[in-house]
Amino acid sequence: MNTYTDFFKALSDETRLRMLNLLIVSEAELCVCEFTDIMETPTYNISKHLKILKNSGLVSERKEGRWVYFGLIPVKEKFLTLLFEAIKEISEPKLKTDLIELQKRFDIRVKGKCLLGIQKEHLKPLNT
């Protein structure tokens, strides 16, 4: 039963539901700094929430140089197919604007890769 309650627990947080929405609609992998910029949420929180999604089994991780990309796991079970379809049906302004911000980040990718870090000033790490 934990398998399923963990799925739902993963989605019961707004930050994580927004992340899943980005991954489901875009059908792409996103890196941590892209999530940070799109969602205007500190990197350390992005990182922690992605870890929860990964541990729930919804999301997978791939490291490429300094960047870490997160994407949906390949869906085989009907349960997840339906769950993701359901999430696609959610009509919430915040999810819409997230997708607009996502497009902006895709636009500055270089050959499909995230090379530029965080763009939003207030989210950049403080240079010591």
Add this chain to the structure above:
Amino acid sequence: MNTYTDFFKALSDETRLRMLNLLIVSEAELCVCEFTDIMETPTYNISKHLKILKNSGLVSERKEGRWVYFGLIPVKEKFLTLLFEAIKEISEPKLKTDLIELQKRFDIRVKGKCLLGIQKEHLKPLNT
């Protein structure tokens, strides 16, 4: 966004997921003492969890004499249709045995109504 995170939060607890499973598969209303017997969980917890489900907007309440019946709300949105379809796809032993216990409770209904209270001794209230 809370509408949706609250749906998922409601389902992120094993007790409540089991309740939803009973309501979705049976397409019926169940009363508190039936949930108690089927799930072998104290009435006060059953009652609290049903309240959470009701507040999330997934479940509705109907009082009939001393009995209170809970059932799924009528589903209009595609989101809930897909969510409930997803739940139907969950294959977990506990959910299966719950349905067997449900049938036993249906068998002792009188004209479709729950007239007998809790049957399992250890769940009956203590006679003071």
Add this chain to the structure above:
DNA sequence: TGCATAGTTGCACTATAACGCAACAAAGAT
């Protein structure tokens, strides 16, 4: 070799949530 960039983790704090018990309310039965 040192520095910047990208990301993670540990800690303290706060908030939320589940549980058991006991008291309570509401409705019907005696």
Add this chain to the structure above:
DNA sequence: ATCTTTGTTGCGTTATAGTGCAACTATGCA
């Protein structure tokens, strides 16, 4: 009217979860 049955609620306890800050790791660059 009183008792029984059905269900709810408040309280104290314990466990879990989200946040911000600061320290840390890891990779690449000059």
